[in-house]
Amino acid sequence: MYLGQLIFLIVGCVMVAAAIRVVTSHRIFHAALWLIASFFCVAIVYMLLESPFMAGIQLFIYIGGIAVLTVVAIMVTKDAMSADSRTVSNGWSAAIVAISLFGVMAWTIVQLDLPTEPGMPVSGDSLPLLGAALVDPGGYLLPFEVVSVLLTVVLIGALFLGREH
Amino acid sequence: MTDAWRGVLNVLLGAFAMAIFPLAAVIFLIWEARKVMARMQDRLGPTNAGTYAGPFALFQTFADAIKILTKELIIPTGADRGVFVMAPVLMVAVAIAVWAVIPLGPTGLQVVDLDIGAFYVVAISSLAPFSMIMAGWSSRNKYAEVGAFRAVSQIVGYEIPQVLSLLIPVMLSGSLSLQSIIRAQNVPYILVAPVAALVFFLASAAEVGRLPFELAEADSEIVAGFFTEYSGMMFGAFYLGEFINNLTASVIFSVLFLGGWRGPWVDQVPLLGIVWLMLKALLVFNVLVLFWAAMPRLRIDQVLAFNWKFLVPLGLAELLTVALVDKAMVTAGVTGGIERAAGLLAANLLLGLAVAGVLSQTSRSTRQRQSFRRPPVVHP
Incomplete structure (x- = not known):
């Protein structure tokens, strides 16, 4: 469907942009907020896939659970709430870990034998x-x-x- | 115009109407709450606002709204501008988004009948604390920050008994869709599971931050809590969001426990469903207003202890009781709606009696322990 593809394109762009801002934000609180935006976009993608239950789970677990825990952890960390708190800049080692993790996941997904056509349609x-x-x-x-x-x-x-x- | 685009247009128009509805209702509700609260406190409330206020100052809220729209928006120098401006937007957006699944009538009077309706309400509401955190963090104000801390610890905690008691209508009707939950209520669930209704009501009151759980903005302690630094329409947005949340909580309670739009003559005139639902919601809303006018504010440790030591265990006990009794009755061959409702009501009343017994026992032993600690009176 044309409209669905359009929405997916917009939501996907926002999701990727938000995800990039998560790692480039200087303030850790901003990073947490961008993470929530990214999670929310994933929920919209689930809605586009006609799976409202997964979308609800995404909102409930990731935003209502994990993001709240993240923000609470930031709030109770010393000085993290103040204006000039910067995230620890240990960028290169973090980048190496992230890229190798991405490599492993991408390799696994490529190796996976995905079905090319839809399986049994669920009745009802x-x-x-x-x-x-x-x-x-x-x-x-x-x-x-x-x-x-x-x-x-x-x-x-x-x-x-x-x-x- | 193709059919697909017409469908999209229909949904957009429906969503627009549904977003307008709570906003319009709140204009009236603010007036109603002020009047009712004034009468409870032996006052008259708003009586006139110049020439145009209308009978009983009905248009007072319009005057207030126009005034607040013309006020200057002040963003403090040290504030984090983007986050500061986004917080009230998120507050109102979340408050309105819940209305997408609320069934106002039998058919058609609903934007979407999601088959996970009840779960959608909980999932969307879990976004609400973020607007408070964002407001509290970006204001760079210690009162705002304290308010945000309180809001998070309170709302995250009270979500648990709310979901536990929400599971009971879901379990009894066998569906997560709000429309199906209403259709299954031949006997309103408040008469089937009063304990669950009580837990849900108290948890909702805490979620919307109504007294005695009004710690996040506690005006006599921390100015206005998380929205201390807001002015003009941004302040208005928080006020509006809060009132919409109150209305939403009342409507959700009516849908889950009071039979929603059900009432006489709804089958002939579907539009009457809105009237019945709103009347029921108004009843619940006025109980909240009564709390607001009559309750003292609890301390934060009392609020948290009340949740974790009373509401959560009670919600779990209620869930187990309803599940086991219902299953036992079905196994024993009791399948009639009225008989099952009566059995569950009896089980609920027994649970309520047991809880009251345990509570009076604990309070008595606490009192005794305290009286032992008191230093002995020394006679001269």
Whole structure:
């Protein structure tokens, strides 16, 4: 569809620009805000792919969770909220790590055997199917429960570390 | 014009109408809240604003709006301009974006009936704290910064009981779409799961920052909190966003627990749905106004303790109770709507009684501990 492609093009440009600003911003708080803009654009792309649930998850987990945690971490870090705080300039080593990570991911995606045509079209509503698959013993029940145990462990661990001495 | 473009135009017009709706409603609501609050405090409230205020000062808000539009926009010297200007924009944008999925009536009176409607509301609302952080950070003002700190710790925490209690209408109706949740409410869910309704209402009151949870702007402590440095229409945008959030919280509560647009004669006249929904929302809104007029402000540690030590455990207990009782009834063969509602109501009342018992027990033991600590009275 012509309009969809147009929107995708605009959103994609904004997303890439925001992502570049994340690493080039001098103030760490600006970097966090650009990161949120980039996350938001990803949510719009999910909407364009007709997957509102993934878009909601993107907003809820990445903006409501990870970005909030990032900003709270910045807020409680000494001097990070003040006007003249600069991000630590250790650019070259960061660039090497980022480029090698990008290389690994790009290589993996190129190696991946992606289907060239759409798979089985989902009949009707896909959301109940997703929910049923998560709690179906033949589906993903075991990983689902393991993740919940992991989260409980994380919660207890955080309480243990944060307790008053 | 092709069909695709006509569809796009339809959606755009619908979205425009839906964005105008809360803005227009808020003009009336500001007047209503001021009048109701004045009566609660034995005052008259606005009575006239010159010649053009109309009966009962109905047009007072218009006069205020025009005044605030003509005021100078002052950006402090040290402020971070871009972020400073973006913060009020984001506040109003997020407040209006939620209205995209709110069903005002049976069919058609909704921009989109997303099949994840309830989840969309939660996901979009999670953007709201950022406007406060942006305002607080870019102002370079210690009061604004303290307000932003408070807003984040409060809103992030109260999101958890809000989502936990939101899951109960979702579970009972078996759908995330707000339209389906309304259609499933042959018995309004406030009569099926009153504990969940209470938790959701308190969590919403905290999310929109209404007293007693009004810590982020606490005017007698930190000037105006995160929007201390704002003036003119940028201040107006925060004020507007806050009122829209109050209205939205009332409307969402009505949709989830009071049956939304359902009411007599809606089947014949679909437009009547708007009236019923707004009447219900107005009822909830006036409870918020009552809180506003009558409640003292809590301390930040009390607000956080109330969330983590009371609302979150209560929300979890309610979720488990409703899930287990509902499942048990379905297994036992009770499938009629009224019977299931009655069973769940009984379970909820039992849970409420248990919570009241635990609370009175804890407060008694706290009092006893405090009385032990008191130094003994020495008689001469």
